[in-house]
Amino acid sequence: MAKKISNTFTNKELLGFYEKMFLIRKFEEKAGQLYGAGKIGGFCHLYIGQEAVVTGILSSIQSEDTVVTSYRDHGHILARGVDPKYVMAELTGRKDGISKGKGGSMHMFSKANRFYGGHGIVGAQVPIGVGLAFAHKYRNEKKISRVYVGDGAMSNGQVFEAFNLASLWNLPVLFIIENNRYGMGTAVNRSAAGKDLYERATVFGIKGEKINGMDFFEVSQAAIRARDHIYENSKPYVIEMDTYRYRGHSMSDPATYRTKDEVSEMKSNDPLLSMKNKLLKDFKVKQDEILDIETNIKKQIKEVEKFSLESPLPELNELFTEVYL
Numbered sequence: 001m002a003k004k005i006s007n008t009f010t011n012k013e014l015l016g017f018y019e020k021m022f023l024i025r026k027f028e029e030k031a032g033q034l035y036g037a038g039k040i041g042g043f044c045h046l047y048i049g050q051e052a053v054v055t056g057i058l059s060s061i062q063s064e065d066t067v068v069t070s071y072r073d074h075g076h077i078l079a080r081g082v083d084p085k086y087v088m089a090e091l092t093g094r095k096d097g098i099s100k101g102k103g104g105s106m107h108m109f110s111k112a113n114r115f116y117g118g119h120g121i122v123g124a125q126v127p128i129g130v131g132l133a134f135a136h137k138y139r140n141e142k143k144i145s146r147v148y149v150g151d152g153a154m155s156n157g158q159v160f161e162a163f164n165l166a167s168l169w170n171l172p173v174l175f176i177i178e179n180n181r182y183g184m185g186t187a188v189n190r191s192a193a194g195k196d197l198y199e200r201a202t203v204f205g206i207k208g209e210k211i212n213g214m215d216f217f218e219v220s221q222a223a224i225r226a227r228d229h230i231y232e233n234s235k236p237y238v239i240e241m242d243t244y245r246y247r248g249h250s251m252s253d254p255a256t257y258r259t260k261d262e263v264s265e266m267k268s269n270d271p272l273l274s275m276k277n278k279l280l281k282d283f284k285v286k287q288d289e290i291l292d293i294e295t296n297i298k299k300q301i302k303e304v305e306k307f308s309l310e311s312p313l314p315e316l317n318e319l320f321t322e323v324y325l
């Protein structure tokens with residue numbers, strides 16, 4: 001049975017998760033602005049709309065657990081607790097960036113925070129995440145590897161090879177399918193046969209489910225169910241998140257392949273708004289407490305912007321470090 005979320009978290013903890021969602025949203029809006037102003041170069045994939053997924057999963061994570069995802073990674077590294085100023089400085093290509101300004105939007109990384117990227121090759125993070133799970137098991141660690149994968153990547157062959165090994169070797173891994181309904185401009189029903197994407201993992205004997213990924217509470221409950229299943233059975237688990245990205249695939253995508261009505265219908269289920277409403281109504285949180293959080297984050301984002309524009313460019317000799325020559 002699913003644990004009741006109200007019994008699991010205090011109001012203070014729930015406000016902490018709301019704060020994280022709000023931080024990710026405001027960070028991404030600022031990144032979009034800075035990109036438009038020419039301050040960020042290269043690719044930039046925003047996470048706006050999907051915040052309930054990463055925050056709900058976060059509610060089930062221990063600090064030593066490992067996480068790996070694709071190039072849509074800003075929200076993920078923020079969720080792992082990396083200071084947003086180092087993430088923004090990475091976007092602006094500066095010395096203080098979390099990858100020393102050399103990785104950019106797609107290659108965020110923080111071993112200290114157990115965040116293993118940030119991967120530009122579609123699907124490549126899945127075998128990496130299974131490798132992390134193998135390491136946890138081999139070393140007898142009580143850790144879980146969380147592996148995020150997009151709906152587009154779910155047709156990539158190496159993903160199935162990774163599912164096979166994860167199940168065969170009973171590895172402690174949670175696969176999180178972020179089905180935001182599009183892989184670049186292609187709707188999922190135009191690229192993927194069959195019914196639900198998570199069934200592509202269940203055929204390998206991995207237990208799983210599909211849930212509403214726009215709702216923090218639903219995601220959190222499923223994440224806790226998954227964690228308990230992995231701990232109790234020493235077997236992998238898969239959750240498919242029904243979610244949505246509000247912006248185009250990347251900054252150069254005007255997203256003409258979908259209707260305005262579809263976008264506004266999805267926005268009416270906004271994950272931040274629905275969490276805020278539930279906190280006020282069901283948990284009797286005070287409006288002022290939420291306002292305080294929002295005001296502080298807005299202030300923090302201004303400081304983050306300043307830091308990311310004032311940090312120096314990397315030294316020239318950085319061109320030859322951390323690369324295979």
Ligand SMILES: Cc1ncc(C[n+]2csc(CCOP(=O)(O)OP(=O)(O)O)c2C)c(N)n1
Pocket residue numbers: 070072120121122123149150151152153154180182183184249
């Ligand atoms: C192996 C490989 N093939 C193609 C691409 C080009 N590409 C970049 S993103 C993308 C779509 C992936 O969509 P999805 O997995 O749904 O992730 P989302 O962008 O929706 O988060 C493609 C095809 C790539 N980067 N790597």
Ligand SMILES: [Mg+2]
Pocket residue numbers: 150151152178179180181182183184
């Ligand atoms: Mg997608």
